[in-house]
Amino acid sequence: MTQFPSFNAEALRAAILDLLNSRPEGKSISPTEAARALAGSDERQWSRLMKPLRAVAVDMAKAGELEILRKSKPVDDPSSFRGVYRLALPASKATDTATA
Numbered sequence: 001m002t003q004f005p006s007f008n009a010e011a012l013r014a015a016i017l018d019l020l021n022s023r024p025e026g027k028s029i030s031p032t033e034a035a036r037a038l039a040g041s042d043e044r045q046w047s048r049l050m051k052p053l054r055a056v057a058v059d060m061a062k063a064g065e066l067e068i069l070r071k072s073k074p075v076d077d078p079s080s081f082r083g084v085y086r087l088a089l090p091a092s093k094a095t096d097t098a099t100a
Contacts, residue, residue, distance in 0.1 A: 007038050007049060012056040020066065020089050028069055028088035031057060057087055064090060 015034040023029065031053050035046035060066045061078035067088045068075045075081040 007052070009052070009056050009059075011038060012049065012053050013060060016053070016057065016060065016066065016087060020087065026088075026091075028086040030086055034087075066090065 012034065015037045016029070016031075019029045019033055019037060031050065032046065035049040035053055039046040039049055057066065057068060058078045061068045061075075067090050068078050068081060069086040069088055070081055070083060072086075075085070
């Protein structure tokens with residue numbers, strides 16, 4: 001039986017922020033990038049992180065730590081968006097990070 005990794009919300013949050021902070025200002029990431037950063041390239045493993053990662057991203061968006069983008073625009077309600085999405089630092093956070 002294959003052992004799948006388990007990651008807590010803090011590990012998911014850290015992976016998201018690490019990737020976002022490594023990107024040039026204004027650039028976004030796919031949530032699959034964060035899942036792959038933690039679980040590796042095996043789709044059976046990283047795909048299991050997608051629902052927990054989405055929940056963490058929603059919490060982070062509600063706290064103002066990131067923006068959830070659909071069609072390159074921030075979603076109105078992080079709790080109820082549907083479909084393919086990307087994650088980005090809010091403009092104010094990107095500016096704060098660049099000046100820090």
